[in-house]
Amino acid sequence: MLESIQLNKSFGKLKVLDGVSVRMQAGQAVSFIGPNGSGKTTFIKCLLGLVIPDSGDVTMNGEHILGNWDYRRHIGYMPQIGRYPDHIRVGQLFDMIQEIRRGTFQQVDDDLMRAFEVDTFAHKTMRTLSGGTRQKVSACLAFMFDPAVLILDEPTAGLDPLSSEILKEKVLAEKAKGKLTLLTSHILSDLDELTTDVLYIMEGKVLFYQPIEQLKAQTGEDKLHRAIANVMKQQATA
Amino acid sequence: MKSIEQEIAPEIRFATMQHTTSKSPAAGNPIFRIIKYVLYDILQNRIVIGYTLFLLAVSMGLFGLSDDPTKGLISLLNIVLIVTPLVSVVFATIHFYNAGEFIELLAAQPIRRGVIVWSQFLGLVIALLIAVLLGIGIPIALYTPTATGLSLLAAAMGLTIVFIALALLASVFTRDKAKGIGVALLLWFYFALLYDALVLFILFSFADYPLEKATLILAALNPIDLARVVVLLQMDISALMGYTGALFREWLGSSWGIVSAMGILLLWAVAPMLLAVRVFRKKDL
Secondary structure, three states, X not given: OEEEEEEEEEEXXXXXXXXXXXEEOXXXXXXXXXXXOOOHHHHHHHHHOOOOOOEEEEEEOOEEOOOOOHHHHHEEEEOOOOOOOOOOEHHHHHHHHHHHOOOOOOOOOOHHHHHOOHHHXXXXXXXXXXXXXXXXXXXXHHHOOOOOEEEEEOOOOOOOHHHHHHHHHHHHHHHHOOOXXXXXXXXXXXXXXXXXXXXXXXXOEEEEEEEHHHHHHHHOOOOHHHHHHHHHHHHHHO | OHHHHHHOOHHHHHHHHHHHHHHOOOOOOHHHHHHHHHHHHHHOOHXXXXXXXXXXXXXXXXXXXXOOHHHHHHHHHHHHHHHHHHHHHHHHHHHHHHXXXXXXXXXXXXXXXXXXXXXXXXXXXXXXXXXXXXXXXXXXXXXXXXXXXXXXXXXXXXXXXXXXXXXXXXXXXXXXXXXHHHHHHHHHHHHHHHHHHHHHHHHHHOOOOOOHHHXXXXXXXXXXXXXXXXXXXXXXXXXXXXXXXXXXXXXXXXXXXXXXXXXXHHHHHHHHHHHXXXXXXXXXX
C-alpha cells in the first residue's frame, strides 16, 4: 500500500538517500535499522512529504503523494523528537489537532490517552513536560485518528519501562487489525517483538529488506539484535 | 455508519474511508482553525504588548507636545515610517523561526503547505494590526480624527502587512535563524535608509534628463516611500511632499494618487507572500 521508487535525496553534497525502492503492505511491521545518519529519518520524512526528494516517487495505494497532502489523513506519525509550541497546553494541543483534522477521521482513539493517564498532565504547558512525557504526547497523537499507516520514529526512546510496554501492546494491537507499521529504534530488543520485516539502510542505500524469520534463519540467530550484529560483522569483514 | 465501519476488514475500511470522506468537504477553511492557535501563541509574547504601549506612548507624547495636531502628525509620520517596518519585519522573522516546531507538526497533518504559511501570515498580521490600531489609532482618534490622521493609520497598517510578508519571504529562504534575522534587518535597512540615498544619487547623476516617470517608478519600488506619499498627498503640504509626492499628485491628482499608491503597497504584500508560499511548498522541514 505504501511504495517508494528510486528515491534520491541530497543535502548539499551529502547523499542521504540513494535509490531507495521499498514496497510495504498492510499488516506488515517494518523495522528500519541502520547506523546513525544512514538516512532512516530522511526516508520517513519523504514518506510524510516533510522532505521533498530530489528524484524518485512515493505512492500510497497507487496514488502519487508528492505535492499531495490529503493522504496524510491515513498516517499517524510519531517523530523522533516531539517538538511542540512552548506555550500550548497538552489538552489544547489535542484539541487543536482534532480541530485541524476535523472531517478526516471517524472517531478519536483514546486508548493510549487513558493508558498514559493524560488527564493528570493535560493542563501543563508543553515547555514544562519531561522528555518522556513529551514522547507520550507524541504517541497519543500518532494513534489518535486510527490511521491505516503508523510511522514511529524511535517510539520507546525516553519512555519508562511501563509506558514502553503500554506502547508496544498498542502497536501489536494495531498490527493485528491489519495496519502498516513503520518503526525505527536503536533498541533492537524492543523491535524484536513487533517486527515482521527488517529494512536495513546504510549510507542511504537499502542493504537488505526481508522478513525477520528469513533473516534469523540466514544468520542462525534467534534474536534480532544478534542477527543484526552478525550482519554488521559480515559487512565489516567483507 | 460507525458499526458498519467496524465490521469491515481494515483494508476495505481504509478504501471506503478514502472514498467517502474525501468527497465531503471539511467544514470551514482550515486556515481559520489554525489562526486561532497561531494568535494564541503570538499573544503570549510580551513584545506585542510592549510594542503597543510604545506606540501609544510615542503618539500620545507627540500629540501632547504641540498644540497643532498636524505638526504632531508629521512627527508621528516620521517615526511610523521607521518603527513599524522595523518591528514588523524583525518580530515576524523571529516568530516564524520560533514556530518551527509548530510548523513541522502541522506539516505532518493532512493540510496543504500553503495553509500553514498563510495562517502564520494572517496570525501575525492580526496581532500586529491590533497593536497599531491601539497604539496609533486611539491617539489619532482622540487628537486628529481627520482624513489625514486616517491616512497615517492606513499607511502604518499597510507597512506592517508588507513587512510581515517580506519577513516570511526571508524566513522561508534561509534555514538559520541568525541569518534570517540578518536578512530581515538588511531589508529594513535597505528600504528605510539606503534606498533614499540611492534615489538621490540617481536623481543628481541624471539631473540633465527628464526623470518624472523614473522617479514615480522609483517610489513605487519602495513600500516605505509609497506609505509616505499616501500620507503627504492627504496632508497637502507641498513643501513636505518631496519630489515624488508632488509628481504623484501632478500625474494622478490627490485621491487617485492615494488609491494607486495604496494599490501598489498592497501588491508589495501579496507578491512576496505568493513567492514565500511557492518556496515553502518545496522546502525540507
